[in-house]
Amino acid sequence: MEAIKPFEFKQCITILKATGEKAKNLRELRDRISDVSDESMFHHMYQYFLKEQRVLEYTNDFAEWAGETLKENVLSEQLSNIDPYSFKSIVDLRNEIVRVIDAYLKTFPKTRAVLLGDEFYFNEGITLVSPVGIQVKNLAEFLIAIRYVELESIYYHFYEARIRPPEEVDDFSHWFGDTLNKKGLADRIRSIDPFMHSLEAARQHIIELVEDELQNDMEKF
Amino acid sequence: MELQANNLSQFKLKLEDYIGVAPKIDLLIIQKLADRFTGRQILHINSTKSGGGVAEILQRMMVILSGLGINARWEVIEGNESFFDITKRMHNALQGNAEQISQDMWQSYFDVNKRNAEKLDLNADAILIHDPQPAPLIEFKTSGLWIWRCHIDISNPALKVWSLLKKYVGKYDAAIFSVAKFAKSLPLDKFIIPPAIAPMSDKNRDLANKEIQNVLTTLNIPVDKPIILQVSRFDRFKDPRGVIQAYRLVKKYNDCRLVLAGSPATDDPEGEMILNEVKEFAGNDQDISILLLPPSSHIEINALQRAATVVLQKSLKEGFGLTVSEAMWKGKPVIGGAVGGIPLQIIHGVTGFLVNSVEGTALRIRQILNNPDMAKRMGESGREYVRKNFLITRQIRDYLSMWYLIENKGKSVLEL
Numbered sequence: 001m002e003a004i005k006p007f008e009f010k011q012c013i014t015i016l017k018a019t020g021e022k023a024k025n026l027r028e029l030r031d032r033i034s035d036v037s038d039e040s041m042f043h044h045m046y047q048y049f050l051k052e053q054r055v056l057e058y059t060n061d062f063a064e065w066a067g068e069t070l071k072e073n074v075l076s077e078q079l080s081n082i083d084p085y086s087f088k089s090i091v092d093l094r095n096e097i098v099r100v101i102d103a104y105l106k107t108f109p110k111t112r113a114v115l116l117g118d119e120f121y122f123n124e125g126i127t128l129v130s131p132v133g134i135q136v137k138n139l140a141e142f143l144i145a146i147r148y149v150e151l152e153s154i155y156y157h158f159y160e161a162r163i164r165p166p167e168e169v170d171d172f173s174h175w176f177g178d179t180l181n182k183k184g185l186a187d188r189i190r191s192i193d194p195f196m197h198s199l200e201a202a203r204q205h206i207i208e209l210v211e212d213e214l215q216n217d218m219e220k221f
Numbered sequence: 222m223e224l225q226a227n228n229l230s231q232f233k234l235k236l237e238d239y240i241g242v243a244p245k246i247d248l249l250i251i252q253k254l255a256d257r258f259t260g261r262q263i264l265h266i267n268s269t270k271s272g273g274g275v276a277e278i279l280q281r282m283m284v285i286l287s288g289l290g291i292n293a294r295w296e297v298i299e300g301n302e303s304f305f306d307i308t309k310r311m312h313n314a315l316q317g318n319a320e321q322i323s324q325d326m327w328q329s330y331f332d333v334n335k336r337n338a339e340k341l342d343l344n345a346d347a348i349l350i351h352d353p354q355p356a357p358l359i360e361f362k363t364s365g366l367w368i369w370r371c372h373i374d375i376s377n378p379a380l381k382v383w384s385l386l387k388k389y390v391g392k393y394d395a396a397i398f399s400v401a402k403f404a405k406s407l408p409l410d411k412f413i414i415p416p417a418i419a420p421m422s423d424k425n426r427d428l429a430n431k432e433i434q435n436v437l438t439t440l441n442i443p444v445d446k447p448i449i450l451q452v453s454r455f456d457r458f459k460d461p462r463g464v465i466q467a468y469r470l471v472k473k474y475n476d477c478r479l480v481l482a483g484s485p486a487t488d489d490p491e492g493e494m495i496l497n498e499v500k501e502f503a504g505n506d507q508d509i510s511i512l513l514l515p516p517s518s519h520i521e522i523n524a525l526q527r528a529a530t531v532v533l534q535k536s537l538k539e540g541f542g543l544t545v546s547e548a549m550w551k552g553k554p555v556i557g558g559a560v561g562g563i564p565l566q567i568i569h570g571v572t573g574f575l576v577n578s579v580e581g582t583a584l585r586i587r588q589i590l591n592n593p594d595m596a597k598r599m600g601e602s603g604r605e606y607v608r609k610n611f612l613i614t615r616q617i618r619d620y621l622s623m624w625y626l627i628e629n630k631g632k633s634v635l636e637l
Contacts, residue, residue: 013247016413018413121402125633128634
């Protein structure tokens with residue numbers, strides 16, 4: 001019998017680099033977004049979910065700045081509604097953000113500058129990934145591990161994995177489906193929308209689904 | 222002056238001593254990167270071996286790095302009173318104050334660095350130059366990656382001073398800033414790495430109640446009423462006058478004591494003058510204690526922070542303000558000026574309060590004094606936030622990661 005390939009939990013950290021680019025009004029924000037690096041877009045759109053104290057109204061740094069600093073609440077909601085995981089590439093994502101800001105500027109062309117120090121600073125995130133020394137071979141072990149791994153591990157496997165080629169699905173459902181041959185559980189895990197949950201809430205949903213699966217397995221015997 | 226790990230025997234904590242204290246991922250990444258850098262040389266150069274957060278962290282960082290097999294050295298440049306007067310002016314100008322720095326002063330600044338370069342061994346694989354004082358050493362680079370580590374807020378500097386300093390900074394391979402908004406437009410990699418505290422140092426380790434009591438008795442601080450504390454150098458940017466003004470507003474409603482405690486630093490010639498000004502401003506108020514403590518008074522500072530009900534860092538300009546993390550680590554709610562790196566540490570309403578005025582400071586002090594349950598919740602949140610973000614292990618992790626990233630340029634994801 002072929003040995004089951006264990007699931008190895010990993011965790012990522014982000015090292016920040018400043019691009020030196022900043023925006024003091026909405027037009028500058030739009031212009032910088034159209035030409036900053038992919039790494040910067042990735043950091044401000046995807047890695048927002050790593051923020052420990054993120055404001056729940058917002059789903060990315062641009063929306064937060066538009067709402068909290070520019071006080072452009074309509075635009076802030078429109079930007080928050082952009083789900084980065086629904087885009088196939090950073091180019092497409094960038095184009096959509098620029099389109100939304102352009103449309104807003106067409107309606108509200110007058111922009112105001114923020115105070116010195118309140119500008120939007122464009123950073124880049126470089127990700128370092130390391131195994132955390134936890135390997136699991138079955139669902140029961142997985143359930144124990146998922147309860148206490150750090151949230152950055154949930155982010156790496158459940159959020160960031162969705163844009164990682166070649167699979168572009170979260171690592172958990174990929175292992176459940178391909179290694180444990182639990183296609184149903186894999187589908188149910190994939191149906192959790194990461195965009196709609198905090199990391200902790202996503203963890204709780206995964207726990208619930210795995211618990212249900214384990215209960216069903218036990219009842220069969 | 223060279224300070225090697227074996228000369229820093231009082232700072233003996235190794236990486237494994239942080240297991241169970243620091244986040245596991247930080248320790249894992251440090252170990253993995255250290256394995257890659259075994260035998261390589263890292264050299265830190267700054268301008269003071271004691272006083273201030275930079276020296277405190279370097280003392281401990283040397284021991285941890287050496288314990289991991291990295292050849293870590295720390296050099297301190299030497300300068301006379303005139304040199305430190307010039308660099309203090311530079312420091313103030315970079316933080317936005319109007320200062321006169323003549324051509325002769327710039328020349329003298331360079332000459333002192335040149336003399337240091339002749340005495341120091343500048344050969345290493347990675348050389349971290351801390352702050353403006355030793356920045357001209359880049360002119361004497363022979364090998365290795367040179368990184369300028371800026372600890373101060375230079376987001377709105379006196380432009381003439383910055384443009385002259387930039388001639389040196391622009392020659393480095395990379396720069397590190399504590400906060401994104403401090404990063405200047407420079408044609409080199411600009412990393413954002415906040416500083417950190419050493420959780421098990423005398424300044425931050427747990428203290429028994431008896432130890433705290435002994436310190437308070439020695440310093441003649443009665444514990445009959447709540448203590449409001451600010452720990453900082455006596456420096457205008459720390460706004461000690463504003464702290465006293467806020468205390469006076471609070472005193473109308475809540476009986477309390479104010480303690481202002483600080484240490485002199487060899488590279489800060491203004492300290493004594495400001496201290497005298499603060500004493501005069503405090504007058505004869507018996508509930509105000511102004512303490513000038515020796516730089517080695519770590520247990521005293523620790524005890525004061527633990528005895529305090531509210532800790533302030535009411536800075537007007539701040540590099541990072543490590544005293545904020547120090548107090549949060551001790552479970553204290555902290556009220557800080559919304560400047561520099563303080564908003565990175567204080568989550569407004571969660572781990573403390575950010576303020577912009579004397580009146581705001583007074584209001585928040587009163588809220589904390591009148592809501593002990595809220596103060597306790599804030600303190601608990603603050604300690605966990607510091608554990609995850611502002612311990613020395615995270616800073617070492619980031620320094621080693623930066624070194625690794627510079628040597629592996631062009632990748633946005635790296636597996637260790």
